[in-house]
Amino acid sequence: MKSFIYLCISMIIFSLVLSGCGTGENKQESEEKSEDKKIQVYATIFPLKDFTEKIGGKHVEVKSVYPANVDAHSYEPTLKELKSMADADMFIYNGAGFEGFSDKVSEMLKSEDVTVVKATEGMDLGHENEAAHSEEEHGHEEEAHSEEQHHDHGDTDPHVWIDPVLSIELAHTIKDALVKEDPAHKETYEENYKKVEAELKKVDQEFAKIVNESKQKHVLVSHAAYGYWEERYGIKQIAIAGLSPTQEPSQKQLKEIIEQSKKHDVKYILFEQNVSSTVADIIQTEIGAKPLSLHNLESVTKEDINNKEDYFSIMRKNIQAIKTALSGK
Ligand SMILES: [Zn+2]
Structure with a gap:
């Protein structure tokens, strides 16, 4: 909330500054594009x-x-x-x-x-998590449902990329x-x-192949950024935080996450490049999971910039991480 107010104030100052110094005019001049x-x-x-x-x-x-x-x-x-x-x-x-x-x-x-x-714009968003879950988790509907509420909050999943x-x-x-x-x-x-x-089509095929070859389908991730993999590849994410990393789980949800991970024999926990979470550390210890890195591509690290990583190099590393996570070894 505080940061929102800050943003609003910034906006007001911002428009005052702009109207005061006639930036609009200068811009039009510079917009006469040279070749x-x-x-x-x-x-x-x-x-x-x-x-x-x-x-x-x-x-x-x-x-x-x-x-x-x-x-x-x-x-x-x-x-x-x-x-x-x-x-x-x-x-x-x-x-x-x-x-x-x-x-x-x-x-x-x-x-x-x-x-x-x-x-x-114009994309048909949202995925059928609920359907996928009830299929998989029949007999555990109540459990699956409460997990769903925590992770979806009825919001659209923005992680389309x-x-x-x-x-x-x-x-x-x-x-x-x-x-x-x-x-x-x-x-x-x-x-x-x-x-x-x-190239995107190639990555899609590589991804599908890895998941098809794996018996294990569940991955434990630090926040619920991978709902679109559930729909596309049949991967099931057990997410520690919700759609946003700031949505940390309650005690009850924490218990469910641990139970789900044990039930599905999850051997790895996937930490993300820009999310640090004490809760994730606790869960890792609790279930004895091995750590792996997963990149949500939301923002890159200094290392990524130095290594000139791009969407494709990062996704291919993700595919390798998922391959290990689904190996069950
Ligand atoms: Zn996210």
Whole structure:
């Protein structure tokens, strides 16, 4: 709540600053594009930044809204960052309730002539967790149901990028936005998009193969970011925190998580790159699980940046981690 008030105050100062110094005018001048002027883009979650760079190639310059390692669910841009975003040409965000700041900021940016792109626009979101669970957990309906309530809160799951097939739709929306912004390079954007699409299809096949070859289907993860893998690949996530890492489990839920993990003979616990959780440490000790790393791609670490990781390299590491987690050894 405190941070929300802070954001509101930032917004007010932000609009005062902008109206005071006539940034709008300067911007129009600079928008008369010379042939090699790059489209300046701000993107939120890492996959959107990566896809935009891959599709836009040399015609775009993409900056991340999120600094390295942050909890992307709760991060809010500073006043300085908001000003830089207002000077950009395009703002790309996930939507579906992921970025808490996006609705207010989007309106503000639109009034500054920034093209605002909601990557999940028009996507059919939400998955049938409930159906999958009741099938699997018949005889334990009550148990499964209370777990469900904790993890879903009736909200839409915003973690669509975790599914390579849904990521094709995200990439497609980005491609369309770039073509609209800069029709002169339509052909390049279309070509680059095709490459991204082909690679995403490959990752999907690699993922499906790993899961199909495994008897074990349950994975224990630090927050419920993997619901779309349940639907796509039949993986069952036992999540410690809810859709957002700040939704920590109650005592009762903690007990259920431990029971579920034991029942399904879970041997590994998957820690995420930007989530630290004492509860997860407690559960690890309680069930004697071995630790593995899983990357939710929400924000990247400094190491990822240094190693020039991209969506595909990170997803392939995730597939290997899942392979180990499902090995049951
Ligand atoms: Zn998340």
